[in-house]
Amino acid sequence: MKWKIEDTPEKLSFRKEFREWLSQNLKPGWLESIDEGDDAKFAQVSQGFDFFGWMTVIGKSGYGAPMWPKEYGGLSGEQWMVQLVREELERYRLPLFGINLLGVGLAGPTIIAHGSEQHKKQYLAKILSGEEIWCQLFSEPGSGSDLSSLSTRAIKDGDEWIVNGQKVWTTIAQFAKYGMLLARTDPELPKHDGLTYFILDMKSPGVEVRPLKQMSGGAEFNEVYFTDVRIPDENRVGEINQGWECARTTLMNERMTLSGISLDISSITGGSKKDPWSSFIGSIRDTEDLVARQKIAQFYIEQECKEITTFRANSARARGEQPGAEGGVNKVFNAEFNQRKTNFLINSAGMNGVAWLPGDKQAESRSHGFLRARAATIEGGTSEVLRNQMAERILGLPRDIEVDRGVPWKEIRRN
Ligand SMILES: Cc1cc2nc3c(=O)[nH]c(=O)nc-3n(C[C@H](O)[C@H](O)[C@H](O)COP(=O)(O)OP(=O)(O)OC[C@H]3O[C@@H](n4cnc5c(N)ncnc54)[C@H](O)[C@@H]3O)c2cc1C
Structure with missing residues (x-):
């Protein structure tokens, strides 16, 4: 990653401690294969990786939710630790939350903010360990x-x-x-x-x-x-x-949880992770085509812009602040960028974009990426609604019209 915040001594020591923990809890050679850029070795080491088992391991360690209080399974840590754990997991190709994304990312923070002591004792640790989805x-x-x-x-x-x-x-x-x-x-x-x-x-x-x-x-x-x-x-x-207040906590956390997640280029092409760009370009049928070349250059520029915006959001997190408008901007941009890239990959594949022989993994993964990317502009708030919010909160434009403000719910017209 080009856009990187330099670690302070405190962060450096936390990163080192977490890396040591990773090396003790993953198969020998996992970290080294990635540090050395050895994809073949990584494929060998990561074969048969127990996804569900991993969730329990990281969930019980505290690193799964560093901000949560220690007594409920976290580290009673600071916001920058969350960011740092995310970076390390991404670097070592490990799932961020696993299947309990909604438990860890949404339910846990809502229970911590609004739940009773009994709720915290009963639910939080089992959310983190993945025992209760x-x-x-x-x-x-x-x-x-x-x-x-x-x-x-x-x-x-x-x-x-x-x-x-x-x-x-x-x-x-x-x-x-x-x-x-x-x-x-x-x-x-x-x-x-x-x-x-x-x-x-x-x-x-x-x-x-x-x-x-x-x-x-x-x-x-x-x-x-x-x-x-x-x-x-x-x-x-x-x-x-007063459920709306609790729901807002859930929704705010949903946006933050989803804004850090997007399909990267290599997961779309199913290619090597070592060099996602050459893998992306390698999956294009005719790279001599002038229009294709312009598109690739455009995607490269957009990828850089995306990384700079992510860098700004990460810098805010690293300073212990909540990311501001970047969360919504990034959510909208990532969703539409994924759609543009997957559209292009399908188009540039010609007939192979719509029909392929059984077992053609690259074609399968390209098609799956294209279809799944449709959901990205809807889930976690649609792009249109997020644009409304940006217009109001960033550009200071007038609020969206609300004809039902203050009207009892039972009198509102609904479909
Ligand atoms: C993959 C996926 C997973 C999901 N998972 C969950 C889940 O686990 N739990 C859950 O509760 N929900 C979930 N959702 C639902 C998601 O939050 C909603 O789909 C989303 O909020 C949009 O609501 P809607 O589908 O009813 O569309 P509508 O709100 O009916 O919108 C229809 C269209 O109108 C536009 N529109 C609506 N209002 C405005 C406005 N004021 N200004 C301009 N345009 C507007 C929208 O942008 C959209 O294009 C999921 C959605 C997806 C796609």
């Missing part, structure tokens, strides 16, 4: 960008709540033990004011998870239906009707 039950068929308009109802019944309604787009609900559920508890109040945040045991009677088949072939997300589902009041996070 979490999902996010926010979006509904009529409420995505306009999330606070959601309709799933929770009605109090003694010490319990009875929930009815439907969620959609729920990533990994099929594996989840718990869900972060946002439900309407007072329809008389304006839309943001009548919501409450719950922890839902996904195995409760009345919860039905239906997978949604994607065009890329997988089924990462689901529809989730609730029919008279009972949730004990002790599973409520924060005060009744």
Whole structure:
């Protein structure tokens, strides 16, 4: 990486300590093969890597969430440690959060900020170790960008709540033990004011998870239906009707979690990680073509701009500050950049972009990358909505029109 912040002695010693821990907890030769740029050796060492086992190992070490308090499995550390751990994991080609991305990235920080002592004791350590997978039950068929308009109802019944309604787009609900559920508890109040945040045991009677088949072939997300589902009041996070405050913590963390993740060029082409650019260029059929050459140069320039913006966000994190507008800017840019690159790869492959012989891994991975990249401009906030936010917060343009501000939710027109 060209854009790099120099380590202070304190950071250097933490990096050294973490690298030592990595070398003790990975197969011998893992770190060395990458440091030496030996892809063949790396392929050999990393063969049969136990992805789930690794999550437990890093989850129990504290390095999985350095900012979390020590008593709940973290290091009671500082923001720069998170950044540094991310850099080292990326360098050594290790997954950032694994399958419990939503647990570690979203649920944990929300429970730390708004949960009771009992919630922290019961859930945090098992989120980190990956023993309990979490999902996010926010979006509904009529409420995505306009999330606070959601309709799933929770009605109090003694010490319990009875929930009815439907969620959609729920990533990994099929594996989840718990869900972060946002439900309407007072329809008389304006839309943001009548919501409450719950922890839902996904195995409760009345919860039905239906997978949604994607065009890329997988089924990462689901529809989730609730029919008279009972949730004990002790599973409520924060005060009744103040769920929006907790949801904002989840959403802010979602943007930060996703802004650091994007498909890199080598994962799109399925090529070597040692030199992603030559692998990218090598996957293009006709590099003598003048239009292709111009596109490659343009992608190179854009990649540099992206790295500089990431560098600014990382510098803010390293100073212990929260990244500002760079988070949203990077999310929009990465999502659209991935789409442009994958479009180009498919086009430049000619017929091989749409039809190939079984076993052609490069063609398969190119096609998967192209199809998966469609989701990037929707998940975690659409590019249009993020552009609205940038217009308001960075450029100081007038706020988006809100015709339902202050109107009781039950009087708002919905589709
Ligand atoms: C891969 C993937 C995984 C997801 N995982 C989860 C999950 O685990 N849990 C969860 O709760 N949700 C999840 N989501 C849902 C995601 O948060 C929503 O899809 C997203 O917020 C958009 O909502 P929507 O799909 O209802 O689109 P809509 O909000 O209906 O938007 C439709 C179109 O209108 C545009 N639009 C809407 N409002 C405005 C506006 N004010 N100004 C300009 N344009 C506007 C949008 O940009 C979009 O183009 C996931 C989505 C994807 C793609």
